[in-house]
Amino acid sequence: MKVNGECHCGYISYRAEVDPQRVLICHCTDCQTLSGSAYRTIAPVEDGTFELISGEMKTYIKTADSGALRSQTFCPECGSPIYAGPADANSTMLGLRVGTLAQRDQLPPKSQYYGDSARSWAQDISALKSD
Numbered sequence: 001m002k003v004n005g006e007c008h009c010g011y012i013s014y015r016a017e018v019d020p021q022r023v024l025i026c027h028c029t030d031c032q033t034l035s036g037s038a039y040r041t042i043a044p045v046e047d048g049t050f051e052l053i054s055g056e057m058k059t060y061i062k063t064a065d066s067g068a069l070r071s072q073t074f075c076p077e078c079g080s081p082i083y084a085g086p087a088d089a090n091s092t093m094l095g096l097r098v099g100t101l102a103q104r105d106q107l108p109p110k111s112q113y114y115g116d117s118a119r120s121w122a123q124d125i126s127a128l129k130s131d
């Protein structure tokens with residue numbers, strides 16, 4: 001599926017292809033901190049299809065629990081996260097952050113990971129009061 005997206009301020013825009021069947025939620029504590037939220041929704045990019053249309057992303061290299069170096073990219077102007085991937089292979093195995101995608105509504109997650117660190121209240125918010 002072809003997708004496109006942009007950061008909150010519009011400086012970064014991109015297009016890519018993703019497989020809607022592989023969209024996932026990650027509950028790991030890194031995703032909680034880096035997203036500033038309870039969990040992160042991720043769409044793995046088909047290899048080689050990510051194309052930056054405008055702007056220049058900033059990269060933060062984080063060491064995962066496994067010892068692997070992971071590149072976290074984001075807009076240097078507004079801080080919106082764009083994708084993460086292995087630090088040594090820039091164009092493969094990228095995980096797009098679904099919140100910046102124009103097609104986010106068509107990409108419901110199909111699986112979830114790191115349930116041990118999931119916030120218990122994040123499992124079901126359907127009963128919360130809303131306006």
Ligand SMILES: [Zn+2]
Nearest residue numbers: 007009075078
């Ligand atoms: Zn931005």
Ligand SMILES: [Zn+2]
Nearest residue numbers: 026027028031
């Ligand atoms: Zn995670």
